[in-house]
Amino acid sequence: MNLIRAACISLLILTISNADGFAQRDSTSGATAYLFGGISGFIPFKQSYSLNYSTSLGGLPIEVYGGLGFPLNENTWFPLTVRYTRRTAKFVSNMDIRTLTIEPGVRVFLEKYQEKELRFYGGASVILARSTVAAIIDASQDGTIIGQQQAQHDYLNFGLGVDLGLSYPVTTSSVIDGGVHLGILLANPVSTGGLGNIGGVSIGVGYRIGF
Amino acid sequence: MQSEPQHLKLQVPAKPIKSVFHLEGGTGTVDSLYPIYPNPFSRSSGDTSVLFRFSIKVRSNTIVLIQNPIGDEIAKFTDTTLDPGVYPGSWQPVASNGLGLHPGLYFITLRVNDSTLQTGYINSRLFDITDN
Numbered sequence: 001m002n003l004i005r006a007a008c009i010s011l012l013i014l015t016i017s018n019a020d021g022f023a024q025r026d027s028t029s030g031a032t033a034y035l036f037g038g039i040s041g042f043i044p045f046k047q048s049y050s051l052n053y054s055t056s057l058g059g060l061p062i063e064v065y066g067g068l069g070f071p072l073n074e075n076t077w078f079p080l081t082v083r084y085t086r087r088t089a090k091f092v093s094n095m096d097i098r099t100l101t102i103e104p105g106v107r108v109f110l111e112k113y114q115e116k117e118l119r120f121y122g123g124a125s126v127i128l129a130r131s132t133v134a135a136i137i138d139a140s141q142d143g144t145i146i147g148q149q150q151a152q153h154d155y156l157n158f159g160l161g162v163d164l165g166l167s168y169p170v171t172t173s174s175v176i177d178g179g180v181h182l183g184i185l186l187a188n189p190v191s192t193g194g195l196g197n198i199g200g201v202s203i204g205v206g207y208r209i210g211f
Numbered sequence: 212m213q214s215e216p217q218h219l220k221l222q223v224p225a226k227p228i229k230s231v232f233h234l235e236g237g238t239g240t241v242d243s244l245y246p247i248y249p250n251p252f253s254r255s256s257g258d259t260s261v262l263f264r265f266s267i268k269v270r271s272n273t274i275v276l277i278q279n280p281i282g283d284e285i286a287k288f289t290d291t292t293l294d295p296g297v298y299p300g301s302w303q304p305v306a307s308n309g310l311g312l313h314p315g316l317y318f319i320t321l322r323v324n325d326s327t328l329q330t331g332y333i334n335s336r337l338f339d340i341t342d343n
Contacts, residue, residue, distance in 0.1 A: 048282035092337070097280065133280045133316050137339050140248040143264065151251065151339040153315040190283045192306045193313030193340070198281065 031173065031210025034077065037066035038206020040181065042085055045200050053087035053097060063202060067103075075109045081125065083183075083202070095135035099198065101183070102128045103161055116169060123163035127183050131155045131195055155195050159185035167208075178205040242267050242332040244321040251339035252304065254311060260301040261338060265321050270294050274322040277302060278335075280315065304340055311343030 039062045044050045055061045063085040071077040081103040089095035105125025113119060134152040138145045165179015181202040188194030245264040252258045267273060273293045277286040286302065302319075304312045320335040 046281065046283075052282045091335075095280070095337075135280070135316055135337055137250055137316075137337050138246055140246045140250045143246050143248045143262070145246050149251075151316055151337075153339075155313070155315065188313070190279055190281075190285060192308075192310070193279060193285060193304075193315055193317070195279060195281055196283060 031071060034069035034071070034079070034208050034210050035066075036069060036079070036177070036206050036208035037064070038177070038204050039064055040202035040204025042087075043201045043203075045184070045197060049087070049198050049200075052091060053089055055085060056088045056096075057084075057086050063204075065202075065204070065206070069107075069208070074113075077107055078105065079107055079123070079125075080104050089135075092135070095133075097131055097133050097195075097198070099129055099131040101130075103183075105161065105163070107163065109167070118166045118168050121163070121165055121167055121177075121179070123161075125161040125163070127157075127159040127161050127185065127199070129157040129159065129185055131157065131198065133195075155188050157185040157188040157195070157198075159183060159187075159197075159199055173211070174207065174209045176205065177208055179203075242271075242321075242323045242334075244319065244334045244336055247319055247336050247338045251341045253341045255342050260303050261319070262299065262301050263319050263336075264297060264299045266297045267293055267295055267323050272324045275300065276318075276320040276322070277304075278318040278320055280318070282318075285312070285317070304343075312340060314340050314342050316340075 041061060042055045042063045044053075055063060057064065063083060065081055065083040067079055067081040069077045069079040081101075083099075083101045083103060085099045087097050087099075103125040105123055107121055107123035110120040110122055132152060132154050134150065136148050137151045139147050139149045161181060161183045163179055163181050165177055168176045168178075170176055181204070183199035183202070185197045185199045188196065190196040243266050245266075247261060247263045249258050249262070252261055263275075265273075265275070270292060272289075273291065274287065274289040276284055276288075278284055288300070304317075306312050317338055317340060318335045319338065320333065323332040
């Protein structure tokens with residue numbers, strides 16, 4: 001937590017200092033908005049989540065993300081990321097957890113722009129999460145199974161995210177971003193029947209275009 | 212020797228212990244965890260306790276766990292070595308603060324370990340709490 005807090009404060013300071021404008025340019029500078037999307041591999045923090053579930057989206061072990069970004073200046077922009085992860089149970093069929101997060105944040109380039117060269121960036125975000133757990137249960141009123149039925153419940157949560165990565169300009173209006181996203185969920189404790197911190201590390205690559 | 216059925220009352224620990232679980236068949240033994248009821252559990256419909264029943268074949272160390280869908284432990288009944296028999300149990304789904312647990316899906320897991328035969332049995336059943 002202290003690490004995330006320190007990272008958020010550092011990024012906030014960078015954002016404020018960058019608002020004055022360095023002599024840095026993104027290849028998409030001049031854009032009024034960015035559209036981006038990508039795929040990631042997801043590694044949960046929680047051991048039980050890692051052992052009992054695996055990421056599966058169309059049979060592939062990936063999560064997907066995308067969103068819109070709005071530049072503050074040449075070095076700073078505000079991404080609004082939507083991230084979707086589906087993890088299926090390993091120990092029983094027809095059970096999965098689908099997590100949709102909305103992550104408003106800030107992203108700051110940490111070094112000067114040079115044509116056709118990689119640039120480091122850092123970012124921080126607030127995470128609003130909704131996880132839906134679905135499974136088939138054996139319905140029973142007296143200990144005798146009378147049939148199977150679908151059961152589904154939503155678990156709401158919130159947390160903080162930190163991003164670190166690299167950007168590479170492909171064209172004058174598009175960039176490939178690759179990096180690591182750490183998401184920590186802070187509410188919905190296990191002691192009250194919640195899922196706890198089902199956040200984790202996402203390592204992914206995406207494409208961003210300015211318009 | 213067949214023991215008299217005992218009534219298990221699970222307590223919600225102040226600090227849940229993380230654990231993992233796996234479903235496995237109980238073939239080769241008569242150890243068994245029978246269907247849980249009422250399932251789904253609805254407090255607004257008058258349900259007060261989740262009822263379950265299990266049987267064990269030989270004198271064994273027995274643990275009954277309540278787990279969230281991830282496999283984290285919410286409650287645990289353990290303190291004993293049980294004689295062969297059938298054991299009905301009940302559990303009131305309340306959190307340590309006395310309030311009802313989050314509506315959601317839960318597992319009841321039975322773990323039986325026979326130390327003399329070096330064998331074990333584990334099985335889980337899913338149940339649904341529709342409201343709190």
